[in-house]
Amino acid sequence: MAIDPTRVPRFGHGSRVPGWDDAVDLAKDPEGIPDPATTPVPEELRARIEEYMARYPDRRSAAIPALRVVQERYGWCTPEGIGQAACVMRLTPGYLIAVATFYDMLFTAPVGANDVFVCTNISCSLRGADDLFAAFHEHAGEDPDFNLRAFECLGACDLAPMASINGSYVGPISPDEVPDVIEAVRRGEEPLPDRQLKYRKSVDPNAAA
Amino acid sequence: MTGTLLFKGIDEPDLHTIDVYERNGGYESLRKALAMTPAEVLHELETSALRGRGGAGFAMGKKVSFLPKGQMDKYLVCNADESEPGAFKDRELMQKSPHMLVEGIIIAAYAGSINRAFIFIRGEYALQAERLEAAVEQAKAKGYLGDRILGSDHSLTLWVHRGAGAYICGEETALLDALEGKRGNPRLKPPFPANQGLYQGPTLVNNVETLSTVPTIIRLGGDEYAKVGAIGSTGTKVVSVSGHVQRPGNYEVELGIPAREIIYGLAGGPPEGRDVKFWFPGGSSSPVLKKEDLDLSYDFDTLAKAGSMLGSGSIIVVDDSTAVVDVALKVAKFYRHESCGKCTPCREGTNWTVKMLERIDSGEATPMDLDIMAGVQENIIGNCLCVLGDSMAMPIGSMVAKFREEFEAHIEAARARNELIEAVA
Numbered sequence: 001m002a003i004d005p006t007r008v009p010r011f012g013h014g015s016r017v018p019g020w021d022d023a024v025d026l027a028k029d030p031e032g033i034p035d036p037a038t039t040p041v042p043e044e045l046r047a048r049i050e051e052y053m054a055r056y057p058d059r060r061s062a063a064i065p066a067l068r069v070v071q072e073r074y075g076w077c078t079p080e081g082i083g084q085a086a087c088v089m090r091l092t093p094g095y096l097i098a099v100a101t102f103y104d105m106l107f108t109a110p111v112g113a114n115d116v117f118v119c120t121n122i123s124c125s126l127r128g129a130d131d132l133f134a135a136f137h138e139h140a141g142e143d144p145d146f147n148l149r150a151f152e153c154l155g156a157c158d159l160a161p162m163a164s165i166n167g168s169y170v171g172p173i174s175p176d177e178v179p180d181v182i183e184a185v186r187r188g189e190e191p192l193p194d195r196q197l198k199y200r201k202s203v204d205p206n207a208a209a
Numbered sequence: 210m211t212g213t214l215l216f217k218g219i220d221e222p223d224l225h226t227i228d229v230y231e232r233n234g235g236y237e238s239l240r241k242a243l244a245m246t247p248a249e250v251l252h253e254l255e256t257s258a259l260r261g262r263g264g265a266g267f268a269m270g271k272k273v274s275f276l277p278k279g280q281m282d283k284y285l286v287c288n289a290d291e292s293e294p295g296a297f298k299d300r301e302l303m304q305k306s307p308h309m310l311v312e313g314i315i316i317a318a319y320a321g322s323i324n325r326a327f328i329f330i331r332g333e334y335a336l337q338a339e340r341l342e343a344a345v346e347q348a349k350a351k352g353y354l355g356d357r358i359l360g361s362d363h364s365l366t367l368w369v370h371r372g373a374g375a376y377i378c379g380e381e382t383a384l385l386d387a388l389e390g391k392r393g394n395p396r397l398k399p400p401f402p403a404n405q406g407l408y409q410g411p412t413l414v415n416n417v418e419t420l421s422t423v424p425t426i427i428r429l430g431g432d433e434y435a436k437v438g439a440i441g442s443t444g445t446k447v448v449s450v451s452g453h454v455q456r457p458g459n460y461e462v463e464l465g466i467p468a469r470e471i472i473y474g475l476a477g478g479p480p481e482g483r484d485v486k487f488w489f490p491g492g493s494s495s496p497v498l499k500k501e502d503l504d505l506s507y508d509f510d511t512l513a514k515a516g517s518m519l520g521s522g523s524i525i526v527v528d529d530s531t532a533v534v535d536v537a538l539k540v541a542k543f544y545r546h547e548s549c550g551k552c553t554p555c556r557e558g559t560n561w562t563v564k565m566l567e568r569i570d571s572g573e574a575t576p577m578d579l580d581i582m583a584g585v586q587e588n589i590i591g592n593c594l595c596v597l598g599d600s601m602a603m604p605i606g607s608m609v610a611k612f613r614e615e616f617e618a619h620i621e622a623a624r625a626r627n628e629l630i631e632a633v634a
Contacts, residue, residue, distance in 0.1 A: 063390030104374030123451035157451030205458030
């Protein structure tokens with residue numbers, strides 16, 4: 001069977017063959033460890049990263065916590081923030097970028113302020129998670145204030161279908177409730193308080209909440 | 210429910226605070242353990258025959274005994290990176306009773322003469338990480354952690370380390386790399402972590418549920434604990450039941466009870482009018498079992514003999530309203546996303562499996578593709594540094610083998626649909 005080339009989608013760089021979206025400048029020297037004299041680091045950021053570094057026998061172990069600190073401060077792992085963390089940790093920015101790009105919860109591009117991670121893995125999808133994600137996508141997919149993502153198993157299959165909204169587990173959510181949930185998040189409120197995992201009293205699913 | 214050990218009194222309000230935990234007999238096992246020698250504590254762990262609750266089912270006492278003896282930098286790492294689809298038992302234990310885990314870690318560290326411990330918790334578990342961090346602080350303030358614990362010679366520092374979202378970090382060597390501040394890539398084994406693990410030092414890596422069981426073993430004694438459960442699978446297990454059941458949730462059961470009793474008795478079985486089509490007995494990486502296997506005894510050895518595994522003890526039930534191809538595609542896409550890309554069979558095998566399943570779904574496949582796909586799975590198993598690729602290959606392989614007719618019918622139906630669309634156009 002001949003392959004119809006028009007059915008193969010194009011990548012961001014215009015080609016139908018995968019590659020890198022951003023070309024690498026091979027003529028440029030790699031960045032070294034940032035010079036403290038020319039890299040201003042906010043005091044609070046430095047203090048928190050140094051506190052993490054003191055916990056481990058090897059300072060590099062603080063890489064993920066340091067990137068989380070950067071992300072909390074700047075909203076995502078900005079090049080400046082990574083440079084500041086690298087300066088405190090005495091590592092190259094490239095080292096931290098390599099770490100940041102590996103993990104799903106570290107963002108190397110700007111994202112919306114409200115995290116909505118919808119679990120679309122097996123257990124949740126058996127209970128309608130794909131429709132739930134579609135509903136979220138319809139109502140908040142274009143909203144720059146939302147960081148909407150279909151996530152792999154969040155470890156809450158008993159709440160299926162569920163979402164982690166700004167770090168807090170909520171479920172089960174029905175697709176009809178999505179507009180209300182989004183409105184609540186916009187107002188800065190906790191959506192569906194009766195279905196927040198943190199308020200659940202019993203581990204027994206038969207017990208009343 | 211018989212013999213609840215971990216879930217006993219778990220719904221006590223504020224059990225996550227040290228006062229309530231102590232009022233319910235918390236940290237008594239630690240006092241008892243510290244009055245014994247480390248060798249005696251290790252002996253209790255070995256006689257309990259407790260098998261690891263994270264997936265591999267390796268005897269916990271044996272793992273501790275593999276650590277080299279003597280004074281050196283040894284580490285204990287608690288694997289709280291619970292990311293297996295279908296598993297949510299550790300989340301419950303850490304949220305409800307974080308001190309039970311902390312106490313278990315202190316006792317296990319004492320048995321292995323370990324002075325530094327870390328809990329590696331997945332980044333998504335924010336509430337649970339906060340509870341653990343608070344529990345560690347409270348334990349420090351009470352003298353259960355730090356230098357010369359309760360006047361003994363044993364010292365231990367414990368930190369909670371939050372991950373940032375990667376399934377592969379649940380694999381013990383990838384977890385160690387992540388904890389060292391690297392990308393979470395698995396390492397070649399041997400050397401095993403017991404000899405060369407974190408920072409190249411001997412390291413004991415155990416799951417949350419395994420370590421949470423340790424205080425109970427010390428309280429009851431190893432022999433007494435071994436009387437609970439089945440031969441070769443001692444004790445109780447927190448089983449996460451999810452998917453097409455009426456009451457999904459965590460249930461603590463004695464190992465060796467029939468699977469039917471868990472799925473129907475406790476979780477209520479599939480919704481009214483539907484029937485079990487197949488089920489994963491141990492998370493999405495376990496080969497699927499069919500309706501006929503529901504009367505199997507739920508323990509490590511019986512499930513292994515039936516060609517599957519108990520794994521992390523997470524049952525996912527799929528009823529007859531769902532097409533097997535859809536489930537296979539979900540499973541394969543998950544492992545494609547989570548493959549770290551280090552080993553070729555896993556990186557390419559997961560990608561091609563997804564592509565072939567998509568072809569089956571879109572009507573571009575022939576039954577011969579099923580043989581090719583089965584061949585791909587065979588070429589992944591045992592050929593990578595870790596078992597992530599195997600974790601896709603085993604369930605996909607079992608689905609193709611057990612539901613081949615349905616796969617073929619799915620291909621036929623999709624092709625007929627395409628021909629109809631072409632004819633209309």
